[in-house]
Amino acid sequence: MGPAITPGAPAVELHGVSVRFMSERREVAALEDISFSLSPGSFLTLLGPSGCGKSTLLRVVADIVAPTSGSLRVLGQAPGEARRRREIGFVFQDATLLPWRSALDNVRLPLQVGGSPARGGRSPEELLALVGLAGWEKALPHELSGGMRQRVSIARALLGDPKILLMDEPFGALDEITRDRLNDELLHIWRQTGTTILFVTHSIHEAAYLGQQVLMLAARPGRVREMIPVDLPEPRQLAIRDTAGFGALAGRLRAVLETC
Amino acid sequence: MASDVGMVHTAAASPARAAAADPARAAWLAAQRWARWKRRLLPLLGAASLLFAWWALVAFFQVKPFIAPAPQVVAATLWQKSDILLANLWPTAIEALSGFLIGNLVAVAVATLFVHRKGIEMAFFPIVVLINSIPVVAKAPILVLLLGNGMAPKIAIAAVICFFPTLVNMVRGLEAVSPQSLELMHVLSARTWEVFIRLRLPTSIPYLFSALKIAASTAVVGAIVGEWIGSQEGIGALIIQATYNFDSALLYATVICGSAFSVAFFLAIRMLERICVRWAPQSQS
Ligand SMILES: Nc1ncnc2c1ncn2[C@@H]1O[C@H](COP(=O)(O)OP(=O)(O)OP(=O)(O)O)[C@@H](O)[C@H]1O
Ligand SMILES: [Mg+2]
Numbered sequence: 001m002g003p004a005i006t007p008g009a010p011a012v013e014l015h016g017v018s019v020r021f022m023s024e025r026r027e028v029a030a031l032e033d034i035s036f037s038l039s040p041g042s043f044l045t046l047l048g049p050s051g052c053g054k055s056t057l058l059r060v061v062a063d064i065v066a067p068t069s070g071s072l073r074v075l076g077q078a079p080g081e082a083r084r085r086r087e088i089g090f091v092f093q094d095a096t097l098l099p100w101r102s103a104l105d106n107v108r109l110p111l112q113v114g115g116s117p118a119r120g121g122r123s124p125e126e127l128l129a130l131v132g133l134a135g136w137e138k139a140l141p142h143e144l145s146g147g148m149r150q151r152v153s154i155a156r157a158l159l160g161d162p163k164i165l166l167m168d169e170p171f172g173a174l175d176e177i178t179r180d181r182l183n184d185e186l187l188h189i190w191r192q193t194g195t196t197i198l199f200v201t202h203s204i205h206e207a208a209y210l211g212q213q214v215l216m217l218a219a220r221p222g223r224v225r226e227m228i229p230v231d232l233p234e235p236r237q238l239a240i241r242d243t244a245g246f247g248a249l250a251g252r253l254r255a256v257l258e259t260c
Numbered sequence: 261m262a263s264d265v266g267m268v269h270t271a272a273a274s275p276a277r278a279a280a281a282d283p284a285r286a287a288w289l290a291a292q293r294w295a296r297w298k299r300r301l302l303p304l305l306g307a308a309s310l311l312f313a314w315w316a317l318v319a320f321f322q323v324k325p326f327i328a329p330a331p332q333v334v335a336a337t338l339w340q341k342s343d344i345l346l347a348n349l350w351p352t353a354i355e356a357l358s359g360f361l362i363g364n365l366v367a368v369a370v371a372t373l374f375v376h377r378k379g380i381e382m383a384f385f386p387i388v389v390l391i392n393s394i395p396v397v398a399k400a401p402i403l404v405l406l407l408g409n410g411m412a413p414k415i416a417i418a419a420v421i422c423f424f425p426t427l428v429n430m431v432r433g434l435e436a437v438s439p440q441s442l443e444l445m446h447v448l449s450a451r452t453w454e455v456f457i458r459l460r461l462p463t464s465i466p467y468l469f470s471a472l473k474i475a476a477s478t479a480v481v482g483a484i485v486g487e488w489i490g491s492q493e494g495i496g497a498l499i500i501q502a503t504y505n506f507d508s509a510l511l512y513a514t515v516i517c518g519s520a521f522s523v524a525f526f527l528a529i530r531m532l533e534r535i536c537v538r539w540a541p542q543s544q545s
Contacts, residue, residue, distance in 0.1 A: 064443050084449045088447060090443075092443070098459070100465075100539035101539075112454075112458065113449075113454040114448045114449035114454070115451075
């Protein structure tokens with residue numbers, strides 16, 4: 001896009017990133033010495049026990065939290081720079097919609113703040129249709145179901161074609177069926193847009209089904225336990241979860257997770 | 261057989277008629293209607309019975325008119341002296357409304373300053389909360405002494421009285437944004453003023469309205485109490501005059517007149533709230 005992006009640079013690159021949170025009673029090592037690198041267009045899922053720093057890791061990449069030590073590059077730039085260029089879309093655990101805005105106006109929010117650098121990509125209307133919410137443009141958040149709200153927030157994160165999509169347990173609060181459908185929609189969007197996705201989940205099956213690689217984090221202090229490649233046939237389909245290969249991978253993920 | 265099909269068809273096509281035919285639903289609808297009537301009638305009935313009790317007590321004990329008037333006398337006074345009452349309501353209304361406007365505007369401005377300059381908030385907010393906890397009737401005389409006579413001081417009193425509750429609520433409202441929506445704004449690189457306009461201000465609107473509803477009645481109280489001391493006109497002045505003249509009927513009529521204005525003011529604010537805060541699914545009334 002701009003001169004600051006090094007062509008061929010990894011989408012996300014962390015070198016010995018540590019984050020410590022100070023408080024009066026204790027000091028929490030949320031992340032310790034995290035290093036990995038992701039090539040553009042890849043899909044990484046993050047798994048790990050509660051409190052191991054998955055959210056913190058996403059927030060470091062999104063420039064919400066600054067690392068205590070270590071360094072990182074996002075698309076070859078400082079994370080703050082990538083954020084200002086709107087290269088990063090963030091989907092929070094709860095949809096975080098503005099309740100006074102309609103679905104469409106929530107998707108439009110990124111156009112109305114932050115100097116809204118003119119970007120190409122799909123229009124807010126197209127994005128709502130992409131996440132299956134055509135016809136719901138005028139609905140207020142409280143008139144939508146949890147899954148629909150989350151889809152609005154995904155549409156909002158996709159506005160302006162960000163090169164990096166950070167998703168923090170976006171489907172955690174949904175029922176299995178809705179979750180399966182949204183997983184497929186997400187894979188569909190990923191294949192269409194070619195963004196790099198970092199996806200936090202607590203579900204072993206979701207991690208295996210979505211990711212090209214699974215980054216397993218261990219807790220206290222949060223550190224990389226293992227980067228596990230997923231070699232399942234592409235494009236993924238839900239039926240894949242009944243195969244022996246998927247079962248073996250899920251079993252392995254579970255075994256590693258239990259040692260974290 | 262043909263008629264059978266026809267019947268099924270009608271029932272499916274007009275659910276309303278199907279509902280009417282359903283005795284359980286009809287009974288439920290009747291119960292709903294009755295409940296609606298009860299909600300409207302019972303308060304009226306309650307008020308009527310109290311009026312009757314008032315009338316009966318005054319008549320039975322032969323209460324002297326200068327101690328308490330009979331309700332029909334008050335009603336007659338409201339009618340006969342409506343020109344005096346209205347002439348005195350005007351200044352009070354103007355004072356209350358102007359004080360309301362000024363006090364709330366300044367409160368919103370100061371709340372904005374507080375939220376953006378934490379140091380100033382830390383220095384002054386505790387004092388504001390403290391002053392806010394002093395009852396209006398205790399604050400007003402102090403302000404009367406400070407500000408003296410004329411219309412402007414009464415506006416000032418009403419304004420000062422509105423100022424504190426609104427400031428306290430507005431600061432809470434502007435700070436009631438979820439950390440996650442602030443993070444969202446940060447990811448979008450929103451500037452401070454954009455966060456204020458797009459996030460903090462809309463979040464604070466329900467808080468603002470609950471303060472405005474309080475302020476609507478306290479502004480009137482402020483204006484009235486302001487008129488108690490050395491004032492020639494206004495509801496407050498009329499209350500004092502009527503009291504000193506033992507004209508209890510006029511006193512009651514004046515109080516009713518002032519309350520009616522205060523209630524109308526409150527209802528107007530509540531209507532505005534209903535229009536402005538459509539997005540909150542359950543806003544407590
Ligand atoms: N703002 C903060 N201030 C202080 N400590 C924090 C803060 N944010 C996170 N922590 C601490 O850092 C650690 C990691 O938190 P984080 O939210 O990243 O975990 P997580 O892996 O996302 O957990 P979960 O799966 O439950 O969401 C926790 O011990 C938490 O208490
Ligand atoms: Mg988390």
